[in-house]
Amino acid sequence: MLIRVPVGRIVASLAAGAALFCIGAVSEAQTAGPKAETTATRPARSTPKSSYSAASAKARRARLARARAAAKAREAREARTPRFRVDESGREVPDVRAEAAIIYDPETREVLWGDHVEDQRSMASITKVMTALVFLDSGADLAMPVTVQRSDVWRASTTYLRSGYKLTAGDLLNLLLVGSDNAAARALARVSPYESTGFIEQMNLLGLVQEPTRAVLETALLRFRPANLDVLPLYIVVLASFALTLPALRRAPWLTLAGSALVYFVARRFGWNLAAFPEGKTWYFDPFMWQLAFYLGAAFAADGRVGERLRPYAKLLAPTAVVTLLIAGFIALSWEFNALGHMVPDWLGRLIYPIDKTTLDPLRLLHFLALAYLAQLLIRPDATFLRWPLASPLRRCGEHSLLVFCIGTFLSFSAHIALDAWGPTLTAQLLVSALGIGVLIAVAYIADWYKKKQAAA
Amino acid sequence: MSHRRGTALRSTFVALALTSACAVFPAMAKERCGYLPGQLRLGAELPKARAAMNARKALEVVALGSSSTQGYGATSPFHSYPAELLRVLQESYPSIKVTVYNRGIGGQDVTQMLERLERDVFAEHPDLVVWQLGTNAALRSQNVAQFHRLLAGGIARMHAKGIEIVLMTPQYAPAFNALENEEDYLAAMREVAQETNVALFPRYEIMKFWFENERLPYARFINRDGLHLNDFGYTCIGRLLGEAIKRAIPR
Numbered sequence: 001m002l003i004r005v006p007v008g009r010i011v012a013s014l015a016a017g018a019a020l021f022c023i024g025a026v027s028e029a030q031t032a033g034p035k036a037e038t039t040a041t042r043p044a045r046s047t048p049k050s051s052y053s054a055a056s057a058k059a060r061r062a063r064l065a066r067a068r069a070a071a072k073a074r075e076a077r078e079a080r081t082p083r084f085r086v087d088e089s090g091r092e093v094p095d096v097r098a099e100a101a102i103i104y105d106p107e108t109r110e111v112l113w114g115d116h117v118e119d120q121r122s123m124a125s126i127t128k129v130m131t132a133l134v135f136l137d138s139g140a141d142l143a144m145p146v147t148v149q150r151s152d153v154w155r156a157s158t159t160y161l162r163s164g165y166k167l168t169a170g171d172l173l174n175l176l177l178v179g180s181d182n183a184a185a186r187a188l189a190r191v192s193p194y195e196s197t198g199f200i201e202q203m204n205l206l207g208l209v210q211e212p213t214r215a216v217l218e219t220a221l222l223r224f225r226p227a228n229l230d231v232l233p234l235y236i237v238v239l240a241s242f243a244l245t246l247p248a249l250r251r252a253p254w255l256t257l258a259g260s261a262l263v264y265f266v267a268r269r270f271g272w273n274l275a276a277f278p279e280g281k282t283w284y285f286d287p288f289m290w291q292l293a294f295y296l297g298a299a300f301a302a303d304g305r306v307g308e309r310l311r312p313y314a315k316l317l318a319p320t321a322v323v324t325l326l327i328a329g330f331i332a333l334s335w336e337f338n339a340l341g342h343m344v345p346d347w348l349g350r351l352i353y354p355i356d357k358t359t360l361d362p363l364r365l366l367h368f369l370a371l372a373y374l375a376q377l378l379i380r381p382d383a384t385f386l387r388w389p390l391a392s393p394l395r396r397c398g399e400h401s402l403l404v405f406c407i408g409t410f411l412s413f414s415a416h417i418a419l420d421a422w423g424p425t426l427t428a429q430l431l432v433s434a435l436g437i438g439v440l441i442a443v444a445y446i447a448d449w450y451k452k453k454q455a456a457a
Numbered sequence: 458m459s460h461r462r463g464t465a466l467r468s469t470f471v472a473l474a475l476t477s478a479c480a481v482f483p484a485m486a487k488e489r490c491g492y493l494p495g496q497l498r499l500g501a502e503l504p505k506a507r508a509a510m511n512a513r514k515a516l517e518v519v520a521l522g523s524s525s526t527q528g529y530g531a532t533s534p535f536h537s538y539p540a541e542l543l544r545v546l547q548e549s550y551p552s553i554k555v556t557v558y559n560r561g562i563g564g565q566d567v568t569q570m571l572e573r574l575e576r577d578v579f580a581e582h583p584d585l586v587v588w589q590l591g592t593n594a595a596l597r598s599q600n601v602a603q604f605h606r607l608l609a610g611g612i613a614r615m616h617a618k619g620i621e622i623v624l625m626t627p628q629y630a631p632a633f634n635a636l637e638n639e640e641d642y643l644a645a646m647r648e649v650a651q652e653t654n655v656a657l658f659p660r661y662e663i664m665k666f667w668f669e670n671e672r673l674p675y676a677r678f679i680n681r682d683g684l685h686l687n688d689f690g691y692t693c694i695g696r697l698l699g700e701a702i703k704r705a706i707p708r
């Protein structure tokens with residue numbers, strides 16, 4: 001069973017969310033100023049006295065409460081008095097006490113007035129809109145009884161809840177949206193079908209759809225790695241390492257490759273991996289091991305004559321590669337057909353399994369090398385069929401491989417969402433695949449056209 | 458290279474490409490999670506789980522284990538077996554607050570899991586622990602007598618805290634089945650379960666039933682590393698475990 005992601009519903013709620021965001025931004029901006037002052041004018045905590053007396057403690061608390069109430073009333077009075085100032089162009093504009101403000105017409109999408117609009121700020125309570133969206137989308141029952149836990153209310157600055165309160169998820173949702181209750185947000189995440197950690201991941205997914213540019217940045221910082229995009233951080237880390245190793249790669253590619261292989265074997269021996277979010281998790285593609293695949297390619301490219309160098313050994317290498325692929329094909333088919341599954345002898349199974357992906361099992365590397373060797377043997381760069389019009393999309397994609405790879409990564413994620421929404425039927429899979437390949441080819445052609453235009457100019 | 462050999466190589470290549478293309482389209486999804494009637498009888502009742510549900514309107518479960526608890530190989534954490542277990546139990550007991558803590562760490566077995574009992578299990582004060590183990594012990598050929606002893610010791614420590622346990626046996630997967638003495642670890646787990654009167658969820662037998670009787674190919678429920686489960690495998694195991702636990706909780 002898959003979790004269905006109702007795409008239509010998400011889009012609709014996103015539109016609603018965007019509108020809410022604007023309203024929220026205005027109201028947040030209006031209230032931010034007084035709030036900041038509250039913390040500033042709050043009386044300093046009196047120094048502890050040497051002896052404790054219940055009566056004096058009570059009196060002190062009452063005094064503090066009175067002072068707080070008076071300060072609050074003063075701020076409220078001040079906030080209600082409208083103030084104006086004249087801006088640089090001589091117009092009279094509201095003198096907003098908040099640090100930033102925006103007035104936005106959601107219908108015409110026009111920004112009517114703004115002050116420090118471009119400043120980056122934390123999202124603060126706007127995240128509650130997303131919390132509500134994700135919770136509603138999870139299909140959780142609003143009548144579900146919830147008991148507030150100590151962890152929900154612990155250090156939650158704004159809350160009407162106390163540990164042990166019993167109420168429904170619907171009540172919590174109201175508290176979240178109307179009262180901006182922090183503890184309610186935590187409790188909802190906790191009781192959602194995803195639990196707290198999973199809930200954050202769901203919000204991250206929503207974030208990708210809602211704020212693509214921000215998500216790209218977070219992905220670049222290697223923090224945000226939703227399903228199917230695990231390969232991106234690996235790519236970034238290895239490419240970054242090329243900045244340091246490129247001089248060595250150009251001068252002594254095979255020595256550099258030997259260094260890379262050493263890292264691979266040592267890392268496999270000691271099980272090195274990088275930590276990932278959430279806590280306790282590690283990278284799905286272990287960079288210490290997968291770097292070898294990249295450095296193999298880099299060394300081959302730097303040498304430039306690997307094909308020629310291997311030519312004298314073709315009599316030995318070509319049959320070896322074919323046998324390797326035949327065995328690999330047989331093993332792969334043994335997972336699909338039980339009759340073949342029974343035919344794999346135990347000694348072979350012990351030898352090859354598990355064919356681990358995280359640690360780049362040597363068999364995966366061997367399989368790739370055999371395939372690559374045969375491909376370069378069979379397909380010469382001047383082969384006639386490469387000039388057929390039918391092969392042209394393939395060539396274009398190869399010429400812009402980095403771009404095609406990057407777009408492909410995001411497409412695979414979109415495909416994941418689409419298949420989750422429609423169900424993994426054969427038609428849907430074929431349709432999604434055909435569409436994805438079509439987009440990739442189109443991207444390659446556009447990149448080619450763009451490049452030619454630039455060259456001409 | 459002669460022209461003729463080139464043609465031979467080329468046809469081999471095309472044949473290989475075609476066979477791998479066939480492998481890309483596995484049998485289409487079948488939602489049924491099969492089992493033999495007896496396989497959902499855990500062999501011991503869970504009266505303390507019932508007591509917790511009656512007294513506190515809550516049921517707290519810790520899923521302790523290795524990668525197949527963590528959900529390695531699933532497309533997302535929501536497809537791990539503890540996530541599915543939570544869904545099944547919460548749907549079955551709408552008036553009870555069910556919590557399932559996922560405490561699976563890939564690559565571990567009984568030795569490392571015992572080291573984190575205090576932090577990962579006792580700290581949550583669970584009513585029930587589902588303890589999945591044995592696969593990594595077998596893959597690393599841990600001494601079977603030692604495995605037996607450590608497992609019994611872990612159960613005794615959890616019993617001392619008043620926690621009920623469901624043991625989960627290894628998965629039926631090519632990497633596990635190819636071992637020389639995988640049956641010894643399964644037998645050790647059955648023995649310990651009987652000696653200590655602990656519930657045992659026969660994951661191995663259920664998955665073997667899928668393979669041998671329902672004739673599902675490995676690719677249907679096992680990942681392409683030959684060891685871990687895929688979304689379908691995890692979901693079915695979570696669902697059947699939930700069903701088995703429900704049957705073991707007295708009315």
